Amino acid sequence: MTAEEREWRKQWIKDQHLSKSEPRVVPAMEKELYNPIRRLYMSPLNAMYKILAPIMGPEAALYTRVLTGKALMGLALLYSGAYYFKYNANDWTSKGGWRVVGNRPKCVPGDPEYPKKPDRFVGADYASRGFKNAPI
Numbered sequence: 001m002t003a004e005e006r007e008w009r010k011q012w013i014k015d016q017h018l019s020k021s022e023p024r025v026v027p028a029m030e031k032e033l034y035n036p037i038r039r040l041y042m043s044p045l046n047a048m049y050k051i052l053a054p055i056m057g058p059e060a061a062l063y064t065r066v067l068t069g070k071a072l073m074g075l076a077l078l079y080s081g082a083y084y085f086k087y088n089a090n091d092w093t094s095k096g097g098w099r100v101v102g103n104r105p106k107c108v109p110g111d112p113e114y115p116k117k118p119d120r121f122v123g124a125d126y127a128s129r130g131f132k133n134a135p136i
Helices: 003-016 027-033 036-056 058-087
Strands: none
C-alpha cells in the first residue's frame, strides 16, 4: 500500500467508530421504512423494549424483545398445528385432512398373545377410515 492509501484506510477506520449519540432513531424515517401493518404488529414488542431498556440495558432488552417475538410465533404455529390435527382428521365424513395410520403392535414368539390374529380380515377393513365403527 502507498502512503496515500494508508492514510485513506486510517481515516476510513476512524469513520467507522460511532459517536455517543449514534445510532439515532428518527420516527419519520421509521414511518418511511415500515408499512402501517408492520408498525402495528411491532408496537407491543417495541413498548416492551422501551420499558425493559432502562432496567436491563439496551442490548439485553433487544435480545428479550426478539426472543419473545420468536417464542410467540412458535407458540402460535404449535397451537395452529394442534388445532388442525385435532379437528381435521381424515375419516369417512370429510375429504381432506392428514391420514395417520399406526403400526401393528409388536408380537414375537414368547409373548402371551402369540400368534396374534390380525384385526383386518376383508379388503374393506383396510380403507374403512372409521366407517365401520360409525354410529349410523
